[in-house]
Amino acid sequence: MTTTRPRKRRPPAAGPIAALVALARDARENAHAPYSRFKVGAALLAASGEIVTGCNIENASYGLTLCAERVAVFKAVSEGFREFEAIAVVADSPRPTAPCGPCRQILWEFCGDIWVHMSRPGRRGKTTSYRMSELLPVPFDGRNL
Secondary structure, rough: OOOOOOOOOOOOHHHHHHHHHHHHHHHHOOOOEEEEEEEEEEEEOOOOEEEEEEOEEOOHHHHHOOOOOOOOOOHHHHOOOOEEEEEEEEEEEOOOOOOOOHHHHHHHHHHOEEEEEOOOOOOOOOEEEEEEHHOOOOOOOOOOO
C-alpha cells in the first residue's frame, strides 16, 4: 500500500472519538497479558466507518508478543480493509500510552497519516490525539525503496 503525505485536518468531533475509545477500552478486557499484566486495547476506524478492534497478546518468548495496534491492523487488512481514518489505544498507565516503534511503523505502512487517540481505561481518562506524522516524523516506507 502506498502511504499518503501528511494531511492538515482537525481531529474528529469528541463524540466519535469517545465511541472509538470506548471500543478500545472494551477490547482491552480481552488482552492476554499474563507476564506483564499490561493490558492494551485498540479500535481502528476504517474509512468505510467500520471499526476493527484488537488487544495485546503476550507469549512466553516475548519476541512473539503482538501489540493491540498491530492485531487491529492485521485483522482489518485480513478482512479486506485498506483505508483508515483513526485508531484509539487504551492502556492502564499513569499517562496515555503511545504506540511503540514497531506499531508506529505498521500504522504508517498500512494506515498512513491517521489520527491516533490515546486514553486510559477510566471513564474520566483524558484522551490525547496526534497525527501519525507527529509520532513518526521521518518514516521508512515505499518511497525509500
